Amino acid sequence: MKSLLLIAALGCGLCWGQAPADCKPSALNIPEAKYPCVYPDNRAMFRVVAPDAQKVTVHIGRGFDMTKGADGIWTATTTPLVVGFHYYSLQIDGATVADPSTMTFFGSGWQNSGIEIPESADAEYYHAKDVPHGHVSEQWYLSKITGKWRRCFVYTPPDYETNAKAKFPVLYLLHGWGEDETGWYTQGHVDFIMDNLIAAKKAKPMIIVMDNLNAVKPGESAALFAARGLVPAPGAAPAPQGAAGAQPGRGAGPGGRGMGGFDLSAFTDMMFTDLIPVVERTFRALPGRENRAMAGLSMGGMQTFTTALNNLDKFAYLGGFSGSCGGRGGTFDPKTTCGGAFADPAGFNKKVKVLFLGIGSAEGQGTKGFSDALTQAGIHNVYFESPDTAHEWLTWRRCLNDFAPRLFR
Amino acid sequence: MKSLLLIAALGCGLCWGQAPADCKPSALNIPEAKYPCVYPDNRAMFRVVAPDAQKVTVHIGRGFDMTKGADGIWTATTTPLVVGFHYYSLQIDGATVADPSTMTFFGSGWQNSGIEIPESADAEYYHAKDVPHGHVSEQWYLSKITGKWRRCFVYTPPDYETNAKAKFPVLYLLHGWGEDETGWYTQGHVDFIMDNLIAAKKAKPMIIVMDNLNAVKPGESAALFAARGLVPAPGAAPAPQGAAGAQPGRGAGPGGRGMGGFDLSAFTDMMFTDLIPVVERTFRALPGRENRAMAGLSMGGMQTFTTALNNLDKFAYLGGFSGSCGGRGGTFDPKTTCGGAFADPAGFNKKVKVLFLGIGSAEGQGTKGFSDALTQAGIHNVYFESPDTAHEWLTWRRCLNDFAPRLFR
Numbered sequence: 001m002k003s004l005l006l007i008a009a010l011g012c013g014l015c016w017g018q019a020p021a022d023c024k025p026s027a028l029n030i031p032e033a034k035y036p037c038v039y040p041d042n043r044a045m046f047r048v049v050a051p052d053a054q055k056v057t058v059h060i061g062r063g064f065d066m067t068k069g070a071d072g073i074w075t076a077t078t079t080p081l082v083v084g085f086h087y088y089s090l091q092i093d094g095a096t097v098a099d100p101s102t103m104t105f106f107g108s109g110w111q112n113s114g115i116e117i118p119e120s121a122d123a124e125y126y127h128a129k130d131v132p133h134g135h136v137s138e139q140w141y142l143s144k145i146t147g148k149w150r151r152c153f154v155y156t157p158p159d160y161e162t163n164a165k166a167k168f169p170v171l172y173l174l175h176g177w178g179e180d181e182t183g184w185y186t187q188g189h190v191d192f193i194m195d196n197l198i199a200a201k202k203a204k205p206m207i208i209v210m211d212n213l214n215a216v217k218p219g220e221s222a223a224l225f226a227a228r229g230l231v232p233a234p235g236a237a238p239a240p241q242g243a244a245g246a247q248p249g250r251g252a253g254p255g256g257r258g259m260g261g262f263d264l265s266a267f268t269d270m271m272f273t274d275l276i277p278v279v280e281r282t283f284r285a286l287p288g289r290e291n292r293a294m295a296g297l298s299m300g301g302m303q304t305f306t307t308a309l310n311n312l313d314k315f316a317y318l319g320g321f322s323g324s325c326g327g328r329g330g331t332f333d334p335k336t337t338c339g340g341a342f343a344d345p346a347g348f349n350k351k352v353k354v355l356f357l358g359i360g361s362a363e364g365q366g367t368k369g370f371s372d373a374l375t376q377a378g379i380h381n382v383y384f385e386s387p388d389t390a391h392e393w394l395t396w397r398r399c400l401n402d403f404a405p406r407l408f409r
Numbered sequence: 410m411k412s413l414l415l416i417a418a419l420g421c422g423l424c425w426g427q428a429p430a431d432c433k434p435s436a437l438n439i440p441e442a443k444y445p446c447v448y449p450d451n452r453a454m455f456r457v458v459a460p461d462a463q464k465v466t467v468h469i470g471r472g473f474d475m476t477k478g479a480d481g482i483w484t485a486t487t488t489p490l491v492v493g494f495h496y497y498s499l500q501i502d503g504a505t506v507a508d509p510s511t512m513t514f515f516g517s518g519w520q521n522s523g524i525e526i527p528e529s530a531d532a533e534y535y536h537a538k539d540v541p542h543g544h545v546s547e548q549w550y551l552s553k554i555t556g557k558w559r560r561c562f563v564y565t566p567p568d569y570e571t572n573a574k575a576k577f578p579v580l581y582l583l584h585g586w587g588e589d590e591t592g593w594y595t596q597g598h599v600d601f602i603m604d605n606l607i608a609a610k611k612a613k614p615m616i617i618v619m620d621n622l623n624a625v626k627p628g629e630s631a632a633l634f635a636a637r638g639l640v641p642a643p644g645a646a647p648a649p650q651g652a653a654g655a656q657p658g659r660g661a662g663p664g665g666r667g668m669g670g671f672d673l674s675a676f677t678d679m680m681f682t683d684l685i686p687v688v689e690r691t692f693r694a695l696p697g698r699e700n701r702a703m704a705g706l707s708m709g710g711m712q713t714f715t716t717a718l719n720n721l722d723k724f725a726y727l728g729g730f731s732g733s734c735g736g737r738g739g740t741f742d743p744k745t746t747c748g749g750a751f752a753d754p755a756g757f758n759k760k761v762k763v764l765f766l767g768i769g770s771a772e773g774q775g776t777k778g779f780s781d782a783l784t785q786a787g788i789h790n791v792y793f794e795s796p797d798t799a800h801e802w803l804t805w806r807r808c809l810n811d812f813a814p815r816l817f818r
Contacts, residue, residue, distance in 0.1 A: 030519045031623070050504035052463060072503060090506075094481060095459035097499075097506040104513045104520045110439050111513045111520070128549055128558045135563075137546030138600065140537055149537045154544075161691060164573045191547065214440070282570060 019045070026102065026115045028085075033101040042080040042117050046090075046099065049073055053093050060088035060115070082362065083119050084394025085187050087112040105187055108178040114187070119394065124196070126189040126397050131199035132158035136185045141278040145270040147218045150211070152181050152275065154283065155190055157198055157205035167284045169291035169408040170207045172271070173400075174300030176323070181212040187393045193401050203404040206293075209279055213296070213303050215266040268307040272314070293407050295319030295356070297396045309341040312351045317407050319356040320367075321399035322391055327357070327366035332373035345378035354406045355381040358399035360389035382406065428454070435511065435524045437494075442510040451489040451526050455499075455508065458482055462502050469497035469524070491771065492528050493803025494596050496521040514596055517587040523596070528803065533605070535598040535806050540608035541567035545594045550687040554679040556627045559620070561590050561684065563692065564599055566607055566614035576693045578700035578817040579616045581680070582809075583709025585732070590621040596802045602810050612813040618688050622705070622712050624675040673715040680716060681723070702816050704728030704765070706805045718750040721760045726816050728765040729776075730808035731800055736766070736775035741782035754787035763815045764790040767808035769798035791815065 019025065023037035023045050035047035046058045051072025057063045058076050066074035087107045090099050098104050104111035134157045143150050159166060173190070175183035184190045190208060197203035276292075279285055292315050296304040301323025308315040309325065325338035334342040342348060355374070359367035371383035386398040428434065432446035432454050444456035455467045460481025466472045467485050475483035496516045499508050507513050513520035543566045552559050568575060582599070584592035593599045599617060606612035685701075688694055701724050705713040710732025717724040718734065734747035743751040751757060764783070768776040780792035795807040 032518075048504060050502055052503035054461060054463075054502070056504075092501050092504050092506070093459055093463070094461035095457060095465075095501050095506075097501070097504075097509050098513070098520070100506050100519050102520075103515075104507070106512075109441075110509050111507070111511075128551075130551055133549050135546035135548060137544035137565075138594070139544060140542050140600070142537075142539055156546075185547070191549070 027118070028102050028105075028114045028116050030101060030103060035101050036099070036115050038081075038115070038117055039077075042083065043078050044081055044115055044117070045075065045077045047073060047075050047101070048090060048092070048099065050092050055091075055093060057091040058088060058099075059091060059096075060086055063091075081115075081117045082388065082390055082392075083117045084389055084392050084397075086115050086117065086392060088115060089113060106178075106180045106182055107187075125401050126193050126196075128192050129196055129199070131195055132162075133195050134158050134160065134191060134198075136191050139278070139282065141274060143215070143270055143274040145217060145266065145273050146215050150215075150270075150274070152209055152211040153185050154210070154279070155185070155194060155208040156283065157194065157207070159198075159205045160207070160284070165284075166205075167286045168205055168207045169293070170209060170279060170283075170285045171293040171295065171317075171404070171407060172209045172211070172275075174211065174213045174294075174296030174303055176296070176298030176300050180214070181210050183393075184208075184210040188397055188400065190400065193397060194404065197401065197404055204408045206404070206408060207279070207283055207285055209275070211271075211275055213267055213300055215270040217266050217269075220266065264303050264306040267303055268310070271307060272311070276314075289314050290316045290353070291408065293317030293319070293354075295321065295400075295403060296323065297321040297399070298323040298391065305338060305341075309338055312348075316352060317354045317356075318352060319354075319358070319399070319403045321358045321396045321403075322360060322363060322367070324357055324367070324370065326373075327359075327370035329366065332370070332377070334377045334379075337373075342374065342377055342379050349378070349380045352380075353409070354403075355379065356384065356399075356403045356406065357381055358384040358386065358395070358403065360386045360391060360395035362388065362390040363395070436527070437511050437514075437523045437525050439510060439512060444510050445508070445524050447490075447524070447526055448486075451492065452487050453490055453524055453526070454484065454486045456482060456484050456510070457499060457501070457508065459501050464500075464502060466500040467497060467508075468500060468505075469495055472500070490524075490526045491797065491799055491801075491803075492526045493798055493801050493806075494523060494525050495801060496523055498522060515587075515589045515591055516596075534810050535602050535605075537601050538605055538608075540604055541571075542604050543567050543569065543600060543607075545600050548687070548691065550683060552624070552679055552683040554626060554675065554682050555624050559624075559679075559683070561618055561620040562594055563619070563688070564594070564603060564617040565692065566603065566616070568607075568614045569616070569693070574693075575614075576695045577614055577616045578702070579618060579688060579692075579694045580702040580704065580726075580813070580816060581618050581620070581684075583620065583622045583703075583705030583712055585705070585707030585709050589623070590619050592802075593617075593619040597806055597809065599809065602806060603813065606810065606813055613817045615813070615817060616688070616692055616694055618684070620680075620684055622676055622709050624679040626675050626678075629675065673712050676712055677716040677719070681720070685723075698723050699725045699762070700817065702726030702728070702763075704730065704809075704812060705732065706730040706808070707732040707800065714747060714750075718747055721757075725761060726763045726765075727761060728763075728767070728808070728812045730767045730805045730812075731769060731772060731776070733766055733776070733779065735782075736768075736779035738775065741779070741786070743786045743788075746782075751783065751786055751788050758787075758789045761789075762818070763812075764788065765793065765808075765812045765815065766790055767793040767795065767804070767812065769795045769800060769804035771797065771799040772804070 019034040019037045023039050025034050025037050037045050056066040056074040064076045064078050066076040068074050089096050099113035102113040105114040136153050136155050139152050139154050294304045294308045294315050301320035305325035308318050357367050357371045374381045384402045386395040389395040428443040428446045432448050434443050434446050445453050447453050465475040465483040473485045473487050475485040477483050498505050508522035511522040514523040545562050545564050548561050548563050703713045703717045703724050710729035714734035717727050766776050766780045783790045793811045795804040798804040
């Protein structure tokens with residue numbers, strides 16, 4: 001009787017494969033996996049089979065030490081987590097690894113685990129609905145700039161198939177530090193967001209090109225590649241120590257010509273020499289600056305502003321989601337900030353149809369300050385703040401959902 | 410001097426991030442990762458950072474215990490491995506996890522690590538070359554049979570874009586047990602194989618649909634889903650114990666109507682009710698049995714024969730790669746084997762334009778025996794044997810490379 005009570009007191013968290021009734025499996029788990037699961041108050045419960053380990057920790061923003069229970073199963077329940085997509089990792093006796101219970105997601109330079117803390121009512125916009133669906137397709141091309149084969153993913157809207165002669169404007173959309181070309185369609189749900197916006201006639205049908213912002217010219221070293229890494233996203237799982245080059249660094253490499261001292265020129269060169277030509281040759285893309293937009297998140301936002309502000313003859317729409325050329329302190333001076341791109345407000349406003357700055361409310365006031373300074377200097381811009389989210393994919397899904405309807409009007 | 414000699418004797422395997430000069434990083438590593446690496450004689454060296462672990466083992470077909478060196482880094486060098494793609498996993502103090510140094514691949518029901526032991530000269534056929542490239546695109550659809558959103562990947566040939574009015578025949582191509590719809594384009598390189606065959610005019614341009622063979626009707630239990638798992642591929646990394654339902658089982662679930670006692674009917678129903686209609690509605694697919702082929706590997710081969718042999722009004726081409734309705738022992742009797750599908754050789758040969766049976770030479774003689782028995786019974790069939798390969802993706806890449814040129818002639 002006593003042992004029965006003890007088992008009851010321990011709760012079902014220790015039962016084999018049986019999660020507590022109010023703890024729902026994360027949408028990112030492998031098929032049939034019950035853990036990690038999420039409680040109604042957004043606490044998450046993790047479970048790891050590691051019978052001979054001495055110490056197991058789950059790292060999700062911060063570390064939560066796990067407790068070893070019956071059968072060598074370790075569990076931990078977090079404090080309530082912010083809604084949205086989070087990378088996380090396990091540390092098992094000093095080894096940083098992904099949780100084998102989830103699908104994996106490329107972030108911080110390796111295949112992390114992921115967990116989704118569901119949004120409430122307004123989350124419909126990034127889920128599959130019974131509307132016409134576009135396609136995300138893989139496009140390989142040989143880059144003259146890097147000398148290597150590269151891959152991008154391309155979203156084509158539902159109309160692309162049904163209207164075989166129509167041409168479409170193009171948004172070039174970039175991921176952040178440590179991520180790759182899979183980010184926007186896997187973590188970002190770009191396809192469902194666009195399908196839903198287009199079905200509701202909120203956004204114009206468009207092609208979206210999602211490339212890999214890492215571009216290294218022959219002779220550039222991997223160290224330079226690593227140095228481009230900037231600072232990893234807050235809350236991102238650390239790269240495992242075994243991965244050479246995945247450690248973020250600081251400082252400009254040789255030949256750095258980009259803003260902020262980082263060499264972002266290789267991607268810009270690659271984009272104009274390789275990517276845009278292959279897209280416009282392969283897909284039914286409308287040509288010209290008024291049919292081209294560029295946006296990116298975090299480091300991809302920085303890349304966007306570096307590339308596009310210096311090439312406004314090629315782009316009429318710009319978006320920075322939690323990343324741009326400003327908002328990181330310092331005094332705003334239209335003559336010098338962002339390489340002097342805002343020195344002529346009237347000229348700028350004539351050329352740039354949308355300048356979009358998005359941020360999560362938990363990310364601080366820097367981007368708001370940058371937007372205000374731009375407005376004060378007479379530069380038209382859109383400021384979008386995602387409520388209650390941090391430097392992560394839910395902020396960026398919401399940014400895209402707000403940004404895309406403004407394009408190609 | 411002595412310690413210097415000792416360091417020299419230990420070799421560079423223990424140096425931080427510096428692989429021995431003749432050990433080349435696997436093509437499947439995360440960017441910049443030097444390990445695992447492959448020696449010219451096909452031994453592989455693995456390296457794991459796990460400073461506080463007591464025991465670390467790498468499982469690749471069999472287990473290799475790793476040795477702890479300086480800085481808590483564990484290493485192991487295998488015996489020579491068979492060429493091709495191999496899933497593998499690590500065991501760290503009893504926890505089965507993926508190696509954080511590689512990209513991950515869905516097999517055995519979870520995201521394993523992978524390593525590629527390169528083929529020699531003839532491997533060109535599955536690599537990116539400077540030829541026109543088709544697309545692999547993601548297609549979502551809501552299934553009436555399962556009541557859930559499903560995803561398939563669709564290869565469209567280069568001509569699909571350039572010739573906007575042309576229609577194409579369709580090959581439905583399935584993965585194996587524990588894998589998913591990503592297998593053929595990630596592990597299998599279906600896109601490069603087809604691009605190269607089409608550029609060389611060896612294969613006709615075709616659409617290839619890669620779906621997920623797991624289909625569960627509402628009310629069917631996850632246990633049934635697991636019971637469909639058959640036997641995992643030899644050499645496949647075991648599923649982590651934490652993943653409920655990922656354990657393979659045996660035996661037929663309730664309502665099982667498929668060959669061999671397994672219920673393969675849900676996928677067949679789903680294919681005819683949902684998949685084929687959505688493909689023929691969305692893509693420029695040629696209709697009719699002579700424009701439809703079906704093939705699959707391992708359990709996907711078994712599914713192919715179950716589905717297609719019972720529906721020869723819908724398919725004219727069949728392929729089983731290391732899996733079909735025969736070849737697993739027992740006496741061949743045209744009246745009863747494979748549900749009596751071969752009882753009328755003349756009728757069968759008139760309907761089925763290609764019946765293809767592929768196998769790796771290391772997989773035994775069962776498939777050869779089945780092919781010989783079919784031939785003796787008067788059933789035309791093609792037997793293809795991949796030299797020196799086992800039950801893994803290199804066998805199946807070679808099967809596709811041999812099978813695709815035979816289609817739609």
